[in-house]
Amino acid sequence: MRYSGLRVIKEALTGHKGWKPVWRDPEPQPHYDIVIIGGGGHGLAAAYYLAREFGQKKIAVVEKGWIGGGNVGRNTTIIRSNYLLDGNEPFYEFSLKLWEGLEQDFNYNAMVSQRGILNLIHTDAQRDAFTRRGNAMILNGADAELLSADQVRAEYPFLNFDNARFPIKGGLAQRRGGTVRHDAVAWGYARGADSRGVDIIQNCEVTGFRMENGRCLGVETSRGFIGAGKVGCAVAGSSGRLMAKAGMRLPIESHVLQAFVSEGLKPVMPGVITFGAGHFYCSQSDKGGLVFGGDIDGYNSYAQRGNLPTVEDVCASGIALIPALGRVRLLRMWGGLMDMSMDGSPIIDRTDIDGLYFNGGWCYGGFKATPASGFAFAHLLATDRPHKTATAYRFDRFRRGYMIDEKGVGAQPNLH
Amino acid sequence: MIINHPLLGPRDAQEFTYLGDAALIDRPDWQGEDAQSRFYEYLYLRDNPAGTHRELWFHEGGDRSWLVVTRNTVSHEILQVELARDVARAKGRSK
Ligand SMILES: Cc1cc2nc3c(=O)[nH]c(=O)nc-3n(C[C@H](O)[C@H](O)[C@H](O)COP(=O)(O)OP(=O)(O)OC[C@H]3O[C@@H](n4cnc5c(N)ncnc54)[C@H](O)[C@@H]3O)c2cc1C
Numbered sequence: 434m435r436y437s438g439l440r441v442i443k444e445a446l447t448g449h450k451g452w453k454p455v456w457r458d459p460e461p462q463p464h465y466d467i468v469i470i471g472g473g474g475h476g477l478a479a480a481y482y483l484a485r486e487f488g489q490k491k492i493a494v495v496e497k498g499w500i501g502g503g504n505v506g507r508n509t510t511i512i513r514s515n516y517l518l519d520g521n522e523p524f525y526e527f528s529l530k531l532w533e534g535l536e537q538d539f540n541y542n543a544m545v546s547q548r549g550i551l552n553l554i555h556t557d558a559q560r561d562a563f564t565r566r567g568n569a570m571i572l573n574g575a576d577a578e579l580l581s582a583d584q585v586r587a588e589y590p591f592l593n594f595d596n597a598r599f600p601i602k603g604g605l606a607q608r609r610g611g612t613v614r615h616d617a618v619a620w621g622y623a624r625g626a627d628s629r630g631v632d633i634i635q636n637c638e639v640t641g642f643r644m645e646n647g648r649c650l651g652v653e654t655s656r657g658f659i660g661a662g663k664v665g666c667a668v669a670g671s672s673g674r675l676m677a678k679a680g681m682r683l684p685i686e687s688h689v690l691q692a693f694v695s696e697g698l699k700p701v702m703p704g705v706i707t708f709g710a711g712h713f714y715c716s717q718s719d720k721g722g723l724v725f726g727g728d729i730d731g732y733n734s735y736a737q738r739g740n741l742p743t744v745e746d747v748c749a750s751g752i753a754l755i756p757a758l759g760r761v762r763l764l765r766m767w768g769g770l771m772d773m774s775m776d777g778s779p780i781i782d783r784t785d786i787d788g789l790y791f792n793g794g795w796c797y798g799g800f801k802a803t804p805a806s807g808f809a810f811a812h813l814l815a816t817d818r819p820h821k822t823a824t825a826y827r828f829d830r831f832r833r834g835y836m837i838d839e840k841g842v843g844a845q846p847n848l849h
Numbered sequence: 850m851i852i853n854h855p856l857l858g859p860r861d862a863q864e865f866t867y868l869g870d871a872a873l874i875d876r877p878d879w880q881g882e883d884a885q886s887r888f889y890e891y892l893y894l895r896d897n898p899a900g901t902h903r904e905l906w907f908h909e910g911g912d913r914s915w916l917v918v919t920r921n922t923v924s925h926e927i928l929q930v931e932l933a934r935d936v937a938r939a940k941g942r943s944k
Contacts, residue, residue: 673897682894686869687922732867733922735899740850740925742863775893831893832886844892847867 435540455620456627461634464660465493467814468652470639470675471668472496474505474615474800475792477622477633478807479667479814481539484629486808487815492631493661494623495654497638501619504669505800507769509692509726511705511714512801513550513610514575517566520825520837521778522573527822528805529575529609535804541621543613544719549704550610551585553592553754554603559709563605570607578606588703593756599710610705612716612724618803641678642789649679649788665790665814667806670770672793674735679786683793684775684831686846689734690726690797691743693766695758697721711750722764725751729771729797731847738768771797777849778837781809781819781826790814791828796849852918853930857911864910870895871903871917874937899923905933 434440434453444451467483469476472494483489494500512532514525536543554560560579567577585604586594594601623633634656641653642664651660668675670687702717715725727747730739744766751758774780774794779802781792792810795802809820819826825837831844842848850862877887899922906916915933920926 671899673895674899677896677898682890682896684893684895686895686897687899732862732920733869733897733902733904734925735922736925740862742861832889846869 436542455624456633459632459634461493461495461637461654461656461659462491462632464491464651465632466491466662467493467665468659468661468663469494469665469667470652471503471666471671472500472619472623472633472635473503473667473669474618474622474803475669475795475806475810476665476667477619477626478803479665479792479810480631480633481622481626481629482808482811483815484626484631487811489815490630492626493659494626494631494633495637495639495652495659496633496635497655499635500623500633501616504769504771505619505803506616507692507767508615508797508800509714509716509724510612510615510800511550511610511716512545512613513607513705514801515550515552515566515570515577515605515607515610516839517569518837518839521839522569522575524805524809524822524826525801526570526573526575527808528802531804531808532613533609535621539621539625541617541624543617543621545611545613547609547611548716549606549608550707551580551589551604551606551704552707553585553601553709554605555599555601555710557602560603567605576607576609578608580604580606589706591701591755591757592706593754596753599753612705613800615800622807639675644679644786647787649786661788663788663790663814665792665810667792667810669772669793669795669799670735672772672791676791679784679789681784684780684828685794686733686773687735688729688731688771688773688847689736689739689768690729690771691739691747691766691768692724692726693744693747694718694764695723695725695761696764698723698761706754708750708754711753713747713750713754715751715755723758723761729773729847735770736768737770771795773846773849775831775844775846776836776838777840777842779806779826780828781806781813781823782828783813783817784828850925850927852906852916852927854908854911854916855930855932856914860908860911862906864908865906865916866909868905868907871905871933871936872896873905874917874933875940901928
């Protein structure tokens, strides 16, 4: 079933009786060529591209809860490709290009909105650093624009420009950045994968791996054993817990990140803004709520909920930047599990176990990576070679000293 | 979270900064044969358990002591708090 304007009109006139469930609810088969663990954005995108781009046939996505119940449905929906380092920037720019064609590609409205992202500058040193980053972006085919304080003022007149401690001195804008309706990303990829024959098996938790002579033969699940030619793990915040079952220790810690939504307001926030003097980012959803967030709580956690000191810190940062925020009521907040890696960058690689592949370490920036991560993981699973934009995302970079540390803070996951 | 400091009593976790797994106390011997691979594992690899986790917290906004806090990472419940110094000494470390 394809979606179109015509179809919506026809259904409206005939009492909406023609809509069908968007994906099947299949029973697990005894064996697949490729089993992907985790029905988040990355797992579903990988399955979609495996079927669509790499001609793979017998594929399953195994999800312990419902698809989209993890981080793909919990994030603050920001997409951008404003990275500095060579290992990262081509990958994130590839992702942004995939976002730009995504809705036509999978025939689903994901509300991709290129409303622009603006990183604010508060010091001269920060302007130097952002100029350098903007140049790196342009060199990699992305767009970047350095704005003066007056140019920022024209777009965001309500910011606290003349604050004595954190005056706003300009900004680095990426006009092609923006937001995407996160749930629709999971649903669109799921529908696209399902219609190409991928089995999406929900309420099916992977509890272990079946190994023989250093080879992975399949997964033990709450619904029985599922055999697989290849197994790909894409469980984000649960990476440590899952890979421990394969006897692996990862360069990853799980942490909790919170997100916040205010009451609905009339349109005030044209794009995405980030505070450069604290950690705070904000956009406005189409329903009118301000969607914002800040730092992770900072201690290992699998709780999917955070604590009050971070709430206070995020709100204080927000009010420092946007004093008017003090009059806005907070409606709700929640947490998600972050797979914080040791250098702040992800891993898309084979493991030492034959037939077992890993995708994780996304920290709190994995939503924007969803299309490229899915594509690169599909490439790796189908061809056993890394995609050309993901060659740096190897496990052994830590052992060999090739960290991709955008922030330069070292092996301290809660600072990335 | 409230951390029951062995010397100061219950303190808000906000007064502390977090380092990570308490295994970081056990720094490998830099002169050992396998120092390179042991340091790789020490610096980069983590158990990252869902459940009981022993971890290092620094009382930065207080008496500046290092604590080993045993905490459940699923419920955030704190089960035990010790001075890191005592933990290290119990393992035979002198200072
Ligand atoms: C509050 C918050 C804000 C964020 N903001 C942004 C942002 O603005 N921009 C951005 O780019 N990124 C953001 N992120 C990060 C981004 O959401 C994640 O990096 C990304 O979604 C992770 O990939 P995923 O979608 O595949 O993960 P998930 O959706 O978490 O998918 C993993 C799935 O694996 C399943 N699973 C786990 N264990 C098992 C098992 N044993 N068996 C079967 N299934 C299992 C889980 O149930 C889950 O559905 C944010 C994250 C959070 C929490």
